[in-house]
Amino acid sequence: MGVFEKLMKLDRRWVFLFLVVVCVVTYYIDYDVPILPEDESRKLYDFIDSLPPGDIVFVAIDYDPNSMAELHPMTYAIVEDCWRRDLKVIITALSQNGPGMADQVIRDISDSMTVDRTYNGVEYKGREIANGIDYAFLGYKPYYTLVILGMGQDFRLPFPTDYYGTPIDSLPMMQGVINYDNIACVISLSSGTISDGWISYGQGRFGFPMFFGLTGVMTAQYYPYYGSGQLRGLMGGMLGAAQYESYADNPGRAMDAMKVQLPAHLVIIFFIIMGNIGYFASKSKKFEEVG
Amino acid sequence: MTLVLSVLVIIFDNAWAFYFYTAEGLENSMFRTFFDYVMMPILATMFSLLAFFIASAAYRAFRARNILSSLLLVAALLVMMRFNPWIPGADQVAAASSWLMNVPNLAAQRAIVIGVGLGMVATALKVVLGIERSYMGKG
Numbered sequence: 001m002g003v004f005e006k007l008m009k010l011d012r013r014w015v016f017l018f019l020v021v022v023c024v025v026t027y028y029i030d031y032d033v034p035i036l037p038e039d040e041s042r043k044l045y046d047f048i049d050s051l052p053p054g055d056i057v058f059v060a061i062d063y064d065p066n067s068m069a070e071l072h073p074m075t076y077a078i079v080e081d082c083w084r085r086d087l088k089v090i091i092t093a094l095s096q097n098g099p100g101m102a103d104q105v106i107r108d109i110s111d112s113m114t115v116d117r118t119y120n121g122v123e124y125k126g127r128e129i130a131n132g133i134d135y136a137f138l139g140y141k142p143y144y145t146l147v148i149l150g151m152g153q154d155f156r157l158p159f160p161t162d163y164y165g166t167p168i169d170s171l172p173m174m175q176g177v178i179n180y181d182n183i184a185c186v187i188s189l190s191s192g193t194i195s196d197g198w199i200s201y202g203q204g205r206f207g208f209p210m211f212f213g214l215t216g217v218m219t220a221q222y223y224p225y226y227g228s229g230q231l232r233g234l235m236g237g238m239l240g241a242a243q244y245e246s247y248a249d250n251p252g253r254a255m256d257a258m259k260v261q262l263p264a265h266l267v268i269i270f271f272i273i274m275g276n277i278g279y280f281a282s283k284s285k286k287f288e289e290v291g
Numbered sequence: 292m293t294l295v296l297s298v299l300v301i302i303f304d305n306a307w308a309f310y311f312y313t314a315e316g317l318e319n320s321m322f323r324t325f326f327d328y329v330m331m332p333i334l335a336t337m338f339s340l341l342a343f344f345i346a347s348a349a350y351r352a353f354r355a356r357n358i359l360s361s362l363l364l365v366a367a368l369l370v371m372m373r374f375n376p377w378i379p380g381a382d383q384v385a386a387a388s389s390w391l392m393n394v395p396n397l398a399a400q401r402a403i404v405i406g407v408g409l410g411m412v413a414t415a416l417k418v419v420l421g422i423e424r425s426y427m428g429k430g
Binding site for chain 2: 010015016020034038067068069097224227265268272275
């Protein structure tokens with residue numbers, strides 16, 4: 001068997017092993033990856049940057065732990081950026097395991113918010129994050145289309161109390177906040193069809209500024225809505241999260257993970273090229289043997 | 292065995308969801324520990340396996356057999372290489388990739404969405420007008 005035949009019949013376990021070695025080695029090597037900007041994600045950052053302190057941003061955590069590698073860094077970057085700018089955040093989870101994700105985000109960022117930090121040359125003093133003042137966590141309700149439509153009338157219809165059982169009317173930041181008219185934008189971080197619900201029943205019906213954070217494989221599907229202006233901005237996969245961290249000057253999980261993702265992509269490209277070399281070489285060899 | 296496990300997963304997955312209706316679940320330290328240190332790593336690991344299967348499948352399936360598959364291969368390589376700062380001409384690759392996403396991809400996705408919409412209207416009209424053939428073949 002020639003080299004090219006061997007290349008064509010390479011056991012897939014070698015591919016797995018090579019990818020594992022590259023991922024592990026690049027994770028432990030300390031180096032920085034320059035993040036190139038993109039309009040789609042930049043628009044979200046610019047929008048958040050333009051909001052005055054006190055405005056309310058609605059963050060929908062519509063994903064489960066299986067897509068946390070891509071979407072969790074987005075949530076961390078956005079929520080911390082909002083809180084550093086004194087924006088208030090309403091958090092919901094329309095995905096089954098979303099409350100666990102939201103709870104982890106709130107705990108972790110509340111801890112890091114107690115430390116003084118400087119981002120993009122602006123010094124932000126550390127402070128305590130308080131439930132009902134800086135954020136309202138409304139929790140999870142099933143049948144997301146009904147929940148999205150209900151919140152368009154009044155947040156209190158699907159969520160009479162917050163996740164912790166406190167009536168929404170008794171939360172200071174929810175005073176006078178009735179529905180989507182009273183918030184600056186909705187950011188849905190989603191790994192499934194809930195994004196379609198936000199487009200059809202949320203943005204399409206009520207017309208609020210909408211942004212998406214999606215897994216890498218989903219992103220291409222939502223470009224028509226970005227092109228039509230229904231989506232003001234779009235973050236795609238780990239790269240989108242890393243771009244947001246880069247704009248916010250707050251390197252975190254995503255920029256760290258890009259150290260692994262970029263070499264892994266190069267490995268896949270390498271294998272595709274090797275596979276094609278093997279394919280063409282074996283094809284020309286067969287052609288020579290026949291002719 | 293698989294069947295039994297599947298049934299157990301379905302039962303306990305629903306019970307799990309029920310716990311998420313209120314903070315009762317997450318205020319329970321055992322529940323939270325299980326979620327943070329068992330559920331999350333398991334689900335994240337399942338999804339991360341995709342990377343290995345994609346690498347293997349790409350190696351076997353992405354062959355430039357004809358013009359259409361060559362076009363797909365070039366588009367896939369451009370999108371994979373976009374925003375990779377180490378390759379030569381990274382800015383041009385990023386621009387080409389953005390064009391691919393914003394023009395041909397957008398047009399194709401829009402055509403699919405419009406096609407699906409028209410199909411739904413046509414099916415709805417057939418049902419409303421009573422000319423939809425039922426699943427048993429009767430009108």
